[in-house]
Amino acid sequence: MSEQYDVVIVGGGMVGLTLACALGGSTLRVAVVEAGVPESDWPQESVGLRVSAITHATRRVFSAVGAWQGMVERRITSYGEMHVWDASGDGVIHFDAADAGQPSLGYIVENRIIQAALWARADQFDNVDLLYPVRWQQWQDAGERLCITLDDGRELRTRLLVGADGARSAVRERAGIETKGWGYDQHALMAIVKTEKPHLHTCWQRFLPDGPLAFLPLHDHYCCVVWSTAPEQADELLALDKQAFALKLAESFEHRLGAVTEVRDRGKFPLRLQHAVDYVKDRIALVGDAAHAIHPLAGQGVNLGVLDAAALAETVLSTQATRRDIGALHNLRAYERWRKGQNITMMLSMDAFKRLFGTRMEPVRWARNIGLSATNNLTPVKRFFMDYAMGNRGDLPKLAS
Numbered sequence: 001m002s003e004q005y006d007v008v009i010v011g012g013g014m015v016g017l018t019l020a021c022a023l024g025g026s027t028l029r030v031a032v033v034e035a036g037v038p039e040s041d042w043p044q045e046s047v048g049l050r051v052s053a054i055t056h057a058t059r060r061v062f063s064a065v066g067a068w069q070g071m072v073e074r075r076i077t078s079y080g081e082m083h084v085w086d087a088s089g090d091g092v093i094h095f096d097a098a099d100a101g102q103p104s105l106g107y108i109v110e111n112r113i114i115q116a117a118l119w120a121r122a123d124q125f126d127n128v129d130l131l132y133p134v135r136w137q138q139w140q141d142a143g144e145r146l147c148i149t150l151d152d153g154r155e156l157r158t159r160l161l162v163g164a165d166g167a168r169s170a171v172r173e174r175a176g177i178e179t180k181g182w183g184y185d186q187h188a189l190m191a192i193v194k195t196e197k198p199h200l201h202t203c204w205q206r207f208l209p210d211g212p213l214a215f216l217p218l219h220d221h222y223c224c225v226v227w228s229t230a231p232e233q234a235d236e237l238l239a240l241d242k243q244a245f246a247l248k249l250a251e252s253f254e255h256r257l258g259a260v261t262e263v264r265d266r267g268k269f270p271l272r273l274q275h276a277v278d279y280v281k282d283r284i285a286l287v288g289d290a291a292h293a294i295h296p297l298a299g300q301g302v303n304l305g306v307l308d309a310a311a312l313a314e315t316v317l318s319t320q321a322t323r324r325d326i327g328a329l330h331n332l333r334a335y336e337r338w339r340k341g342q343n344i345t346m347m348l349s350m351d352a353f354k355r356l357f358g359t360r361m362e363p364v365r366w367a368r369n370i371g372l373s374a375t376n377n378l379t380p381v382k383r384f385f386m387d388y389a390m391g392n393r394g395d396l397p398k399l400a401s
């Protein structure tokens with residue numbers, strides 16, 4: 001006996017759960033199929049290794065779906081300034097929320113906190129079922145629905161299947177949607193550290209010849225380090241004992257925050273640019289990293305995914321309101337048209353930044369240092385970049401407006 005749904009979301013990560021919450025309280029029956037067991041409880045003093053810089057647009061979506069308060073209660077850190085500088089030259093740029101008349105530029109939040117708050121919120125909706133730990137095994141066309149078999153033997157029938165299952169999306173693969181992209185030959189080394197000097201609620205980023213080294217502010221004197229570098233160097237850094245790593249890190253960061261006084265967890269993640277050729281097929285839609293993966297140097301990946309989720313929810317709800325088929329390709333195309341161009345613009349901008357700062361060609365290095373300092377002195381251009389970084393540009397879904 002199969003269970004009937006309108007929307008089945010594969011992947012209960014940050015993006016899939018945002019979509020579930022955005023459809024919560026509607027007339028649609030929604031299921032989230034999640035392979036893992038989401039963390040909900042951890043010692044107060046522990047800090048999750050994966051964190052995200054959250055824009056104001058994303059914060060507005062989280063508020064609108066009723067999950068932001070749950071994040072605030074668990075722990076968030078707002079940041080009001082951003083300092084970026086070039087290791088090979090004197091180019092500097094400084095963003096201050098006060099220049100945009102805002103109390104903050106954004107927030108740094110542990111991924112597990114985002115996921116736990118969204119999960120708890122999704123669980124409150126009568127029309128949303130959270131199925132875990134379970135994976136889909138196969139699906140077949142069944143007229144106006146897809147029939148999905150889970151690996152615990154259950155069968156779900158749905159009008160729309162959403163792949164929110166991350167960069168290695170099996171939904172995307174099974175749907176035959178190709179990707180385009182390239183590896184960066186870089187790994188992002190992440191670490192939770194404590195610094196001697198206060199971080200001043202500022203995001204700090206130094207562009208080294210091998211890639212950017214960022215310190216993102218957390219509670220107290222803690223920071224999350226994101227160090228994008230060659231895979232061999234990432235391995236060497238991870239092989240250092242904590243004391244040697246702390247010394248190397250502080251030195252590579254010009255001791256801007258003094259000594260690194262404590263090193264907690266460390267880990268590395270391979271970096272690549274990847275973009276799905278299509279976001280939709282008949283009865284299928286992709287959101288978040290399943291549709292696009294981006295270099296983390298400006299911390300935009302999950303922010304794009306949250307806007308995908310809000311845009312898809314808006315498209316589906318308006319299709320449903322006019323009694324049209326929410327899974328039909330011609331109705332899903334509106335979502336693809338809405339999000340694809342904006343995601344490509346952001347991905348290519350980040351790629352261009354990464355290449356600009358990765359080059360060792362002397363004339364380009366000279367020009368980029370001049371460009372950075374010139375931008376720093378041009379208020380309108382700086383305002384444009386700040387608006388972009390805060391997520392206030394582009395055609396925003398209603399939940400983000």
Ligand SMILES: Cc1cc2nc3c(=O)[nH]c(=O)nc-3n(C[C@H](O)[C@H](O)[C@H](O)COP(=O)(O)OP(=O)(O)OC[C@H]3O[C@@H](n4cnc5c(N)ncnc54)[C@H](O)[C@@H]3O)c2cc1C
Nearest residue numbers: 011013014015035052053166188288289299300301302303
């Ligand atoms: C080093 C680094 C730093 C980053 N920093 C930032 C940042 O500061 N700001 C930002 O916006 N973004 C950042 N990102 C990007 C961000 O982490 C991703 O964009 C985000 O995690 C994507 O969320 P998602 O929900 O689409 O996918 P995921 O987080 O990958 O979640 C996918 C979910 O699907 C589940 N799943 C997978 N397969 C199946 C299956 N077959 N069945 C059921 N469930 C399944 C998984 O268990 C998981 O819960 C960073 C990325 C990296 C690598």
